[in-house]
Amino acid sequence: MNIDRAVMAFAGLVILVSMALGYTVSQYSYGLAVFAGLNLIQASFTGFCPVAMFFRRLGLKPGRAFG
Incomplete structure (x- = not known):
């Protein structure tokens, strides 16, 4: 599994x-889904994703989006 797939999962x-x-x-728990969706949108434009950095530290292979 690469970082891109791990972030999506x-x-x-x-x-x-x-x-x-x-x-x-x-x-109020629906706010967490809104936060996750907004984070996915901003990551698609900026390429910055804190979860991708975490998965990189775990040793997952880079993908095309979060390389």
């Missing part, structure tokens, strides 16, 4: 967990 997991928490615990 992590973002998907965050969004799904946020939706589940929003449905079962509190509607």
Whole structure:
């Protein structure tokens, strides 16, 4: 797995967990999904993603987007 795929998988997991928490615990949990979506949008324009830096430190191979 490369960094690009790991970032997408992590973002998907965050969004799904946020939706589940929003449905079962509190509607304020939907804000986490909004944050994840906004972070994906800004990363697509700037190439900066804190999660990608974390996965790089874990030793994942670079991909095309977060190389």
